[in-house]
Amino acid sequence: MSIPNGISENLDVLIVGAGFAGLYQLQIYRKLGYNCKVFDSAADIGGTWYWNRYPGARVDSPVPIYSFSTEELWKDWNWTEKYPGWKEIRAYFQYVEEKLGLKKDITFNTRVVSAEWDEGQHRWTVTTDGGLVVRPRHLVLATGALTVPYTPAFKGLEKFQGVCHHTGRWPEEGVDVKGKRVAVVGTGSSGVQVIQEIGPEVGHLTVFQRTPNLCLPMGQEQLDVKTQTKLKELYPVYFRFRHQSVFGFHYNPYPKDYASSTPEERILRLEEYWAKGGFQSIASFNDTGLNQESNDGVYAFWRSKVRARLRDPRVQEKLAPMVPPHAIGGRRPSLEQTYYEVFNQDNVDLIDLNEDPIAEFTSKGIVTGDGKEHEFDVIVLATGWDSVTGAMTKIDIRGIGGRTVAEKWKDGVYTNLGMTVSGFPNMFFTYGPQAPTAFSNGPSCVEPQGDWIAGVIAHMKKNGLTKIEATPEAEQNWRGMVMGIYDMLLMKKARGWWNGANIPGKAVEVLSFPGGIPTYFSKCTESAEKGYEGFVLSGKENGQM
Structure with a gap:
């Protein structure tokens, strides 16, 4: 394919x-005068917020924290909600485009399928x-x-004749669920x-649950x-403090642990933080992730x-069992507003997949382990993601000697600073493995x-x-530090996308840096x-850069 106008080889x-x-990096490189382009498989900017358009999709981090820190991008922008929905996030990205004019350096509907390191030229060949x-x-x-939706290998999934979509690939035009039988x-x-x-608008709702989500008040x-x-x-101040x-x-x-607090102090502190909402609602003591009594x-x-x-x-008992399914905070909790009230509706059923697993899909719906066929008009697959590493390993990235990233990480992730990989020169990544992500x-x-x-x-x-x-050596040291911190935490006993346990065949280990943002960036600095x-830095400029 010939190189389009505006893109140099x-x-x-x-x-x-x-x-x-x-987008953040593009505006930096443009200011520096570099020849920089962005490729994206989507039809517009927004990253995950281009694809996140399923019913109820919204951020779980409050604004302004969940936005760019540049004054030019917040001075004249006003949000309508503390936790914006996907439509407002999309509008925000278009506002960013109006301010910075980034799209002229972005090629949309373009998926990178391979990248190969050229040791002779010290360049990547990207296709x-x-x-x-x-x-x-x-x-x-x-x-x-x-960004990589995961759908389990359900038997007969292709047979279902109703409407079926993964939340990560919800149709732009939406799906009519009013009065419908929905799973x-x-x-x-x-x-x-x-x-x-x-929940309030469907005819009947059936929820298939394996592990209860320990949801927190939004x-x-x-x-x-x-x-x-x-x-x-x-x-x-907010933007400086978030680091x-x-x-x-x-x-x-x-800044006080649970054990040294009086019973009265525990109750008052828990109530205070719960009232604040968000992830802060379980941040009432500094040892909750470390100490079993506190947890x-x-x-x-x-x-x-x-x-209540x-x-x-x-x-x-199914949604809030007496025996914890895992440490609270050990898996990513969701922020909710009316989630639990939905289960009080007479037209809502909850099926425990540990008791009645999905046996197969049929043309009409889903058959569970007890042999019962549940008929649906719409099936929503909220089955998760091949998280953190998935987007990188799905690309055929070959470094020195032709080894791929997927091959290198098959039995465990190795990075330096959660942004680089030995054997893959001049390649960087953000919001990926072994960073705070x-x-x-x-x-x-x-x-x-x-x-x-x-x-x-x-x-x-x-x-x-x-x-x-x-x-x-740096990779070994970084991995050792990540795993060493993780071994001290109660979350190591839980299984989910945080440690890759939701993907068959994926190495089960912590995928993000668990030591906190200040420690992480102090190491980078x-x-x-x-x-x-x-x-190791090497090579001499030959006029190509």
């Missing part, structure tokens, strides 16, 4: 992905599904953590959001312009709050990562260098200040 930087991370080939000096994968398979975050959104608020205008005086907080929000866990105490409090909203004792929110993670990557490339350009590669310790 020998790019300085090719970015894959036009979400928060890709798209349309046959377009470019040769960037640097390859930046801004492909996101939750939702899965109760992860997208399942929770769909259930509470469509604490949604409507926002007005006057309040936001006043609050914007603090926006710079000082453990999870990239505007708060840290209460059990917070879980018991959570359970009492949830059970449910009428049926059987449903109480799943334990933070997107913008809080990808902006400083983008700054760090841009700093590396600027350093190389200034010094006429053409190759940077992480050392195997330390490497840069020591001349990019943990990397």
